[in-house]
Amino acid sequence: MADEASIDPAEVTGEGVRRRDFINIAAVSFAGVGGLAVLYPLVSQMSASADVLAESSTEIDVSAIQPGQAIKAVFRKQPVFVRNLTKAEITEAEKVDTSSLRDPQTLEERTKEGKTNWLITMGVCTHLGCVPLGAGEGEVKGEFGGYFCPCHGSVYDTAARIRKGPAPKNLEVPPYEFTSDTVVKIG
Known part of the structure; x- marks a missing residue:
């Protein structure tokens, strides 16, 4: 009978285990919500701000650029050259043997x-x-009728390919697409 007196009635009914389980689940849930509350601002501050998103693409109306002319625009705070090549410039660029170029690319x-x-x-x-x-x-x-870098003398042809000077590569072509016959979207 001494053994029966030492048994806790809550253990027999299972209430003590349920109460303990509830406390454990509540504590883990509270810690999870607290962890999310701390992580959300850290992760969300890594996303791009509104001004960066606004500069992620640029639309340019090219209807006013005559053959042989070029304009300078801005894309992601860097200059962009938009050039309307003449038939003579296209022919000249296509005549170049690409194997003779430092960074071989065709027009x-x-x-x-x-x-x-x-x-x-x-x-x-x-x-x-x-x-x-x-x-x-x-x-x-x-x-070569393209571009000239005054800093160190790199010379580019009409297709913006490096032809002379210390530059190792052609001028970079950014991702772009024509959204209409007169509007190009860069980025």
């Missing part, structure tokens, strides 16, 4: 199909990041 690889007259490149020299000349009215275009 077709650097433009969109059916729009080979529109060359869109980042306006940043691949040597040390200077802005090449050649997109503005009266600027020096270099001996």
